[in-house]
Amino acid sequence: GRWVNTSRRLGKVPGVEINDEFKSRAELVVVGLHHAFINGIDTMYDEDGNLLATSIVATGDRDYGNYMESEDYLVYSGQGGNPKVSNGAVFEDQKLQGGNYALWNSMEEKKQVRVIRKKVVLGEVRYVYDGLYLVHKCEEVKSVHGNIVFQFHLMRDEDDVPRKLMHEAAFL
Amino acid sequence: GRWVNTSRRLGKVPGVEINDEFKSRAELVVVGLHHAFINGIDTMYDEDGNLLATSIVATGDRDYGNYMESEDYLVYSGQGGNPKVSNGAVFEDQKLQGGNYALWNSMEEKKQVRVIRKKVVLGEVRYVYDGLYLVHKCEEVKSVHGNIVFQFHLMRDEDDVPRKLMHEAAFL
DNA sequence: TAGACGTAGA
DNA sequence: TCTACGTCTA
Numbered sequence: 001g002r003w004v005n006t007s008r009r010l011g012k013v014p015g016v017e018i019n020d021e022f023k024s025r026a027e028l029v030v031v032g033l034h035h036a037f038i039n040g041i042d043t044m045y046d047e048d049g050n051l052l053a054t055s056i057v058a059t060g061d062r063d064y065g066n067y068m069e070s071e072d073y074l075v076y077s078g079q080g081g082n083p084k085v086s087n088g089a090v091f092e093d094q095k096l097q098g099g100n101y102a103l104w105n106s107m108e109e110k111k112q113v114r115v116i117r118k119k120v121v122l123g124e125v126r127y128v129y130d131g132l133y134l135v136h137k138c139e140e141v142k143s144v145h146g147n148i149v150f151q152f153h154l155m156r157d158e159d160d161v162p163r164k165l166m167h168e169a170a171f172l
Numbered sequence: 173g174r175w176v177n178t179s180r181r182l183g184k185v186p187g188v189e190i191n192d193e194f195k196s197r198a199e200l201v202v203v204g205l206h207h208a209f210i211n212g213i214d215t216m217y218d219e220d221g222n223l224l225a226t227s228i229v230a231t232g233d234r235d236y237g238n239y240m241e242s243e244d245y246l247v248y249s250g251q252g253g254n255p256k257v258s259n260g261a262v263f264e265d266q267k268l269q270g271g272n273y274a275l276w277n278s279m280e281e282k283k284q285v286r287v288i289r290k291k292v293v294l295g296e297v298r299y300v301y302d303g304l305y306l307v308h309k310c311e312e313v314k315s316v317h318g319n320i321v322f323q324f325h326l327m328r329d330e331d332d333v334p335r336k337l338m339h340e341a342a343f344l
Numbered sequence: 345t346a347g348a349c350g351t352a353g354a
Numbered sequence: 355t356c357t358a359c360g361t362c363t364a
Binding site: 207214215 | 360364
Protein backbone atom coordinates (compact mmCIF):
# COMPACT_ATOMS: atom_id res chain seq x y z
CA GLY A 1 0.00 0.00 0.00
CA ARG A 2 0.83 3.63 -0.26
CA TRP A 3 1.02 5.97 2.72
CA VAL A 4 -0.66 9.34 2.51
CA ASN A 5 0.29 12.43 4.46
CA THR A 6 -2.89 13.61 6.17
CA SER A 7 -1.40 16.37 8.30
CA ARG A 8 -2.93 19.81 8.29
CA ARG A 9 -2.42 21.78 5.11
CA LEU A 10 -3.92 24.58 3.07
CA GLY A 11 -5.50 24.02 -0.32
CA LYS A 12 -6.26 20.84 -2.21
CA VAL A 13 -5.91 17.45 -0.56
CA PRO A 14 -4.34 14.94 -2.96
CA GLY A 15 -6.78 12.27 -4.02
CA VAL A 16 -9.92 14.14 -3.04
CA GLU A 17 -12.02 15.61 -5.84
CA ILE A 18 -14.96 18.00 -5.84
CA ASN A 19 -18.24 16.24 -5.03
CA ASP A 20 -16.51 13.34 -3.29
CA GLU A 21 -18.79 12.18 -0.49
CA PHE A 22 -18.03 11.00 3.04
CA LYS A 23 -20.30 9.37 5.58
CA SER A 24 -19.13 10.93 8.81
CA ARG A 25 -16.98 13.58 10.38
CA ALA A 26 -14.61 10.78 11.39
CA GLU A 27 -13.99 10.01 7.70
CA LEU A 28 -13.14 13.65 7.01
CA VAL A 29 -10.50 13.42 9.72
CA VAL A 30 -9.01 10.20 8.36
CA VAL A 31 -8.86 11.51 4.79
CA GLY A 32 -7.27 14.74 5.98
CA LEU A 33 -9.96 17.06 4.61
CA HIS A 34 -11.00 18.42 8.01
CA HIS A 35 -9.09 17.47 11.13
CA ALA A 36 -11.48 18.88 13.72
CA PHE A 37 -13.85 16.18 14.91
CA ILE A 38 -16.63 18.53 15.94
CA ASN A 39 -15.44 22.07 15.32
CA GLY A 40 -16.88 23.46 12.09
CA ILE A 41 -13.76 25.51 11.40
CA ASP A 42 -10.41 23.71 11.25
CA THR A 43 -7.29 25.81 11.73
CA MET A 44 -3.51 25.76 11.57
CA TYR A 45 -0.66 28.17 12.14
CA ASP A 46 1.43 29.33 9.21
CA GLU A 47 5.20 29.85 9.35
CA ASP A 48 4.66 33.36 10.72
CA GLY A 49 2.49 32.18 13.56
CA ASN A 50 -0.75 33.42 12.03
CA LEU A 51 -3.84 31.29 12.69
CA LEU A 52 -5.43 30.38 9.36
CA ALA A 53 -8.52 28.38 8.40
CA THR A 54 -7.81 25.19 6.48
CA SER A 55 -11.40 24.07 5.98
CA ILE A 56 -14.98 24.61 7.06
CA VAL A 57 -17.96 22.28 7.36
CA ALA A 58 -21.23 23.97 6.47
CA THR A 59 -24.45 22.64 7.96
CA GLY A 60 -27.76 24.13 8.94
CA ASP A 61 -27.54 22.73 12.48
CA ARG A 62 -27.88 24.72 15.68
CA ASP A 63 -29.11 27.95 14.15
CA TYR A 64 -26.09 28.24 11.87
CA GLY A 65 -27.68 30.04 8.95
CA ASN A 66 -25.31 29.16 6.15
CA TYR A 67 -26.52 29.41 2.59
CA MET A 68 -25.29 29.21 -0.97
CA GLU A 69 -26.04 32.42 -2.83
CA SER A 70 -25.02 30.59 -5.98
CA GLU A 71 -22.94 27.54 -6.84
CA ASP A 72 -19.83 29.64 -6.30
CA TYR A 73 -20.83 31.83 -3.40
CA LEU A 74 -21.25 30.68 0.20
CA VAL A 75 -22.31 32.72 3.20
CA TYR A 76 -20.96 31.01 6.32
CA SER A 77 -21.78 31.90 9.90
CA GLY A 78 -19.04 32.19 12.50
CA GLN A 79 -18.84 30.04 15.59
CA GLY A 80 -19.87 30.63 19.16
CA GLY A 81 -22.91 32.09 20.84
CA ASN A 82 -25.31 29.34 19.77
CA PRO A 83 -26.18 27.23 22.79
CA LYS A 84 -26.45 23.49 22.17
CA VAL A 85 -29.29 22.83 24.56
CA SER A 86 -32.40 24.94 24.77
CA ASN A 87 -32.42 24.55 28.54
CA GLY A 88 -32.66 28.24 29.26
CA ALA A 89 -29.27 28.63 27.56
CA VAL A 90 -28.50 32.14 26.38
CA PHE A 91 -27.49 33.28 22.90
CA GLU A 92 -24.41 35.48 23.02
CA ASP A 93 -22.51 37.75 20.67
CA GLN A 94 -19.79 35.96 18.72
CA LYS A 95 -16.20 37.02 19.22
CA LEU A 96 -13.37 37.37 16.71
CA GLN A 97 -11.41 34.49 18.19
CA GLY A 98 -10.67 30.84 17.48
CA GLY A 99 -12.10 29.72 14.16
CA ASN A 100 -13.61 33.13 13.49
CA TYR A 101 -10.21 34.76 13.88
CA ALA A 102 -8.71 32.12 11.58
CA LEU A 103 -11.25 32.86 8.84
CA TRP A 104 -10.61 36.56 9.29
CA ASN A 105 -6.88 36.02 8.80
CA SER A 106 -7.49 33.79 5.77
CA MET A 107 -9.40 36.74 4.31
CA GLU A 108 -6.60 39.20 5.04
CA GLU A 109 -3.93 36.87 3.68
CA LYS A 110 -6.06 35.75 0.71
CA LYS A 111 -5.55 32.08 1.55
CA GLN A 112 -7.75 29.32 0.13
CA VAL A 113 -10.21 27.52 2.40
CA ARG A 114 -11.62 24.06 1.73
CA VAL A 115 -15.41 23.87 1.89
CA ILE A 116 -17.33 20.75 2.91
CA ARG A 117 -21.12 20.76 2.90
CA LYS A 118 -23.33 18.49 4.96
CA LYS A 119 -26.38 17.14 3.23
CA VAL A 120 -29.08 14.82 4.47
CA VAL A 121 -30.97 12.75 1.93
CA LEU A 122 -33.70 10.49 3.24
CA GLY A 123 -32.09 10.43 6.64
CA GLU A 124 -28.64 9.53 5.29
CA VAL A 125 -25.93 11.99 6.27
CA ARG A 126 -23.25 12.86 3.74
CA TYR A 127 -20.39 15.33 3.78
CA VAL A 128 -19.60 16.58 0.29
CA TYR A 129 -16.30 18.21 -0.63
CA ASP A 130 -17.10 21.43 -2.47
CA GLY A 131 -13.69 22.75 -3.47
CA LEU A 132 -11.54 25.77 -2.66
CA TYR A 133 -12.88 29.19 -1.73
CA LEU A 134 -11.53 32.60 -0.77
CA VAL A 135 -13.04 34.70 2.00
CA HIS A 136 -13.65 38.13 0.54
CA LYS A 137 -15.90 39.77 3.11
CA CYS A 138 -16.95 39.50 6.75
CA GLU A 139 -20.08 41.14 8.10
CA GLU A 140 -21.49 41.39 11.59
CA VAL A 141 -25.23 40.89 11.61
CA LYS A 142 -27.88 40.53 14.31
CA SER A 143 -29.49 37.08 14.30
CA VAL A 144 -33.16 36.37 14.91
CA HIS A 145 -32.13 35.57 18.48
CA GLY A 146 -30.78 39.08 18.93
CA ASN A 147 -27.09 38.18 19.21
CA ILE A 148 -24.32 39.43 16.95
CA VAL A 149 -23.13 36.83 14.43
CA PHE A 150 -20.29 36.92 11.91
CA GLN A 151 -21.14 36.16 8.31
CA PHE A 152 -18.16 35.23 6.19
CA HIS A 153 -18.69 35.54 2.45
CA LEU A 154 -16.72 33.01 0.42
CA MET A 155 -16.24 32.86 -3.34
CA ARG A 156 -15.05 29.86 -5.27
CA ASP A 157 -11.38 30.13 -6.29
CA GLU A 158 -11.17 27.37 -8.88
CA ASP A 159 -11.85 27.29 -12.59
CA ASP A 160 -12.06 23.59 -13.32
CA VAL A 161 -15.35 22.84 -11.59
CA PRO A 162 -17.43 20.04 -13.10
CA ARG A 163 -20.64 22.02 -13.63
CA LYS A 164 -22.81 19.05 -14.42
CA LEU A 165 -22.00 17.36 -11.14
CA MET A 166 -22.50 20.52 -9.12
CA HIS A 167 -26.24 20.37 -9.78
CA GLU A 168 -26.43 16.97 -8.16
CA ALA A 169 -25.06 18.23 -4.86
CA ALA A 170 -27.89 19.41 -2.66
CA PHE A 171 -27.81 22.94 -1.35
CA LEU A 172 -28.11 23.58 2.34
CA GLY B 173 -14.77 -8.25 -1.31
CA ARG B 174 -16.86 -9.98 1.29
CA TRP B 175 -19.73 -8.30 3.07
CA VAL B 176 -20.05 -8.69 6.80
CA ASN B 177 -23.23 -8.42 8.81
CA THR B 178 -22.54 -5.86 11.51
CA SER B 179 -26.06 -5.55 12.91
CA ARG B 180 -26.65 -5.86 16.63
CA ARG B 181 -26.20 -9.32 18.03
CA LEU B 182 -25.39 -11.16 21.23
CA GLY B 183 -22.18 -13.09 21.70
CA LYS B 184 -19.10 -13.39 19.58
CA VAL B 185 -18.61 -11.17 16.54
CA PRO B 186 -17.16 -13.18 13.64
CA GLY B 187 -13.61 -12.16 12.84
CA VAL B 188 -12.93 -10.41 16.13
CA GLU B 189 -10.64 -12.18 18.59
CA ILE B 190 -9.80 -11.52 22.22
CA ASN B 191 -7.16 -8.78 22.60
CA ASP B 192 -7.90 -7.30 19.19
CA GLU B 193 -7.33 -3.55 19.46
CA PHE B 194 -9.22 -0.62 17.95
CA LYS B 195 -8.26 3.01 17.82
CA SER B 196 -11.61 4.70 18.36
CA ARG B 197 -15.23 4.23 19.29
CA ALA B 198 -16.04 4.77 15.62
CA GLU B 199 -14.05 1.63 14.75
CA LEU B 200 -16.00 -0.39 17.29
CA VAL B 201 -19.19 0.69 15.54
CA VAL B 202 -17.90 -0.19 12.08
CA VAL B 203 -16.69 -3.63 13.17
CA GLY B 204 -19.98 -4.32 14.93
CA LEU B 205 -18.50 -4.86 18.40
CA HIS B 206 -20.31 -1.95 20.02
CA HIS B 207 -22.88 0.07 18.09
CA ALA B 208 -23.35 2.92 20.53
CA PHE B 209 -21.09 5.79 19.62
CA ILE B 210 -20.90 7.28 23.09
CA ASN B 211 -23.06 5.18 25.38
CA GLY B 212 -20.97 2.72 27.41
CA ILE B 213 -23.71 0.10 27.35
CA ASP B 214 -25.04 -1.05 23.98
CA THR B 215 -28.45 -2.73 23.93
CA MET B 216 -30.91 -4.60 21.76
CA TYR B 217 -34.34 -6.16 22.10
CA ASP B 218 -34.70 -9.92 21.95
CA GLU B 219 -37.60 -11.71 20.25
CA ASP B 220 -39.68 -11.35 23.42
CA GLY B 221 -39.19 -7.60 23.60
CA ASN B 222 -36.72 -7.75 26.50
CA LEU B 223 -33.99 -5.14 26.46
CA LEU B 224 -30.62 -6.91 26.71
CA ALA B 225 -27.02 -5.68 26.83
CA THR B 226 -24.91 -6.68 23.83
CA SER B 227 -21.66 -5.09 24.95
CA ILE B 228 -20.06 -2.68 27.38
CA VAL B 229 -17.07 -0.37 27.14
CA ALA B 230 -15.17 -0.10 30.41
CA THR B 231 -13.17 3.05 31.08
CA GLY B 232 -12.15 4.99 34.13
CA ASP B 233 -13.58 8.24 32.79
CA ARG B 234 -16.06 10.49 34.57
CA ASP B 235 -15.93 8.81 37.96
CA TYR B 236 -16.87 5.41 36.55
CA GLY B 237 -15.04 3.18 38.99
CA ASN B 238 -14.69 -0.01 36.99
CA TYR B 239 -12.06 -2.48 37.96
CA MET B 240 -10.84 -5.98 37.16
CA GLU B 241 -10.86 -8.15 40.26
CA SER B 242 -8.95 -10.70 38.25
CA GLU B 243 -8.42 -11.47 34.59
CA ASP B 244 -11.84 -13.11 34.56
CA TYR B 245 -13.82 -10.86 36.86
CA LEU B 246 -14.95 -7.32 36.08
CA VAL B 247 -16.86 -4.92 38.30
CA TYR B 248 -18.68 -2.45 36.07
CA SER B 249 -20.50 0.68 37.20
CA GLY B 250 -23.95 1.47 35.82
CA GLN B 251 -24.74 4.61 33.87
CA GLY B 252 -26.29 7.89 34.87
CA GLY B 253 -25.82 10.25 37.77
CA ASN B 254 -22.28 11.31 36.85
CA PRO B 255 -22.38 14.88 35.57
CA LYS B 256 -20.10 15.59 32.61
CA VAL B 257 -19.13 19.11 33.58
CA SER B 258 -18.18 20.17 37.06
CA ASN B 259 -20.14 23.36 36.59
CA GLY B 260 -22.09 23.00 39.79
CA ALA B 261 -23.62 19.84 38.31
CA VAL B 262 -25.12 17.45 40.84
CA PHE B 263 -24.42 13.75 41.30
CA GLU B 264 -27.67 11.77 41.35
CA ASP B 265 -28.75 8.24 42.21
CA GLN B 266 -28.66 5.90 39.24
CA LYS B 267 -31.90 4.34 38.03
CA LEU B 268 -32.61 0.83 36.79
CA GLN B 269 -33.37 2.02 33.26
CA GLY B 270 -31.74 2.14 29.85
CA GLY B 271 -28.40 0.39 29.82
CA ASN B 272 -28.64 -0.49 33.50
CA TYR B 273 -31.96 -2.22 32.91
CA ALA B 274 -30.46 -4.05 29.93
CA LEU B 275 -27.56 -5.38 32.05
CA TRP B 276 -30.04 -6.41 34.72
CA ASN B 277 -32.05 -8.38 32.17
CA SER B 278 -28.90 -9.97 30.75
CA MET B 279 -28.21 -11.17 34.28
CA GLU B 280 -31.70 -12.59 34.72
CA GLU B 281 -31.65 -14.27 31.33
CA LYS B 282 -28.03 -15.43 31.68
CA LYS B 283 -27.07 -13.87 28.34
CA GLN B 284 -23.45 -13.23 27.35
CA VAL B 285 -22.15 -9.66 27.20
CA ARG B 286 -19.15 -8.55 25.17
CA VAL B 287 -16.57 -6.59 27.14
CA ILE B 288 -14.33 -3.92 25.62
CA ARG B 289 -11.75 -2.17 27.78
CA LYS B 290 -10.30 1.24 27.09
CA LYS B 291 -6.61 1.65 27.74
CA VAL B 292 -4.34 4.62 27.31
CA VAL B 293 -0.65 3.99 26.70
CA LEU B 294 1.57 7.03 26.35
CA GLY B 295 -1.38 9.14 25.34
CA GLU B 296 -2.55 6.67 22.69
CA VAL B 297 -6.12 5.49 23.16
CA ARG B 298 -6.94 1.86 22.43
CA TYR B 299 -10.11 -0.16 22.85
CA VAL B 300 -9.33 -3.82 23.53
CA TYR B 301 -11.86 -6.63 23.03
CA ASP B 302 -11.85 -8.72 26.18
CA GLY B 303 -14.25 -11.54 25.36
CA LEU B 304 -17.63 -12.76 26.62
CA TYR B 305 -18.87 -12.37 30.17
CA LEU B 306 -21.97 -13.20 32.21
CA VAL B 307 -23.49 -10.80 34.72
CA HIS B 308 -23.92 -12.75 37.93
CA LYS B 309 -24.58 -10.07 40.51
CA CYS B 310 -25.73 -6.46 40.80
CA GLU B 311 -25.13 -4.37 43.89
CA GLU B 312 -26.21 -0.88 44.84
CA VAL B 313 -23.42 1.03 46.52
CA LYS B 314 -22.91 4.60 47.66
CA SER B 315 -20.16 6.36 45.73
CA VAL B 316 -17.62 8.77 47.17
CA HIS B 317 -19.92 11.52 45.88
CA GLY B 318 -22.78 10.22 48.02
CA ASN B 319 -25.02 9.04 45.19
CA ILE B 320 -26.27 5.48 44.69
CA VAL B 321 -24.44 3.60 41.92
CA PHE B 322 -25.05 0.15 40.45
CA GLN B 323 -22.12 -2.22 40.38
CA PHE B 324 -22.54 -5.09 37.97
CA HIS B 325 -20.27 -8.06 38.60
CA LEU B 326 -19.29 -9.92 35.44
CA MET B 327 -17.47 -13.24 35.13
CA ARG B 328 -15.77 -14.53 32.02
CA ASP B 329 -17.84 -17.17 30.20
CA GLU B 330 -15.21 -18.58 27.87
CA ASP B 331 -12.67 -21.34 28.26
CA ASP B 332 -10.33 -20.73 25.34
CA VAL B 333 -8.68 -17.57 26.55
CA PRO B 334 -5.10 -17.02 25.46
CA ARG B 335 -3.55 -16.54 28.91
CA LYS B 336 -0.20 -15.33 27.69
CA LEU B 337 -1.76 -12.47 25.78
CA MET B 338 -4.02 -11.49 28.64
CA HIS B 339 -1.06 -10.25 30.60
CA GLU B 340 -0.19 -7.80 27.87
CA ALA B 341 -3.53 -6.04 28.08
CA ALA B 342 -3.39 -3.25 30.62
CA PHE B 343 -5.87 -3.26 33.46
CA LEU B 344 -8.01 -0.24 34.10
C1' DT C 345 -35.84 15.91 22.40
C1' DA C 346 -32.36 14.65 25.47
C1' DG C 347 -29.10 11.45 27.30
C1' DA C 348 -25.09 8.63 26.56
C1' DC C 349 -18.07 6.13 29.73
C1' DG C 350 -16.63 10.75 22.40
C1' DT C 351 -12.55 13.43 20.35
C1' DA C 352 -9.07 16.94 19.25
C1' DG C 353 -7.08 21.23 19.95
C1' DA C 354 -6.25 25.73 22.12
C1' DT D 355 -10.05 22.55 31.38
C1' DC D 356 -12.86 24.19 28.05
C1' DT D 357 -14.98 24.67 23.61
C1' DA D 358 -16.25 22.97 19.24
C1' DC D 359 -21.71 23.07 13.26
C1' DG D 360 -20.90 14.88 16.54
C1' DT D 361 -23.81 10.64 16.50
C1' DC D 362 -26.95 7.22 18.02
C1' DT D 363 -31.04 5.32 20.42
C1' DA D 364 -34.85 5.59 23.45
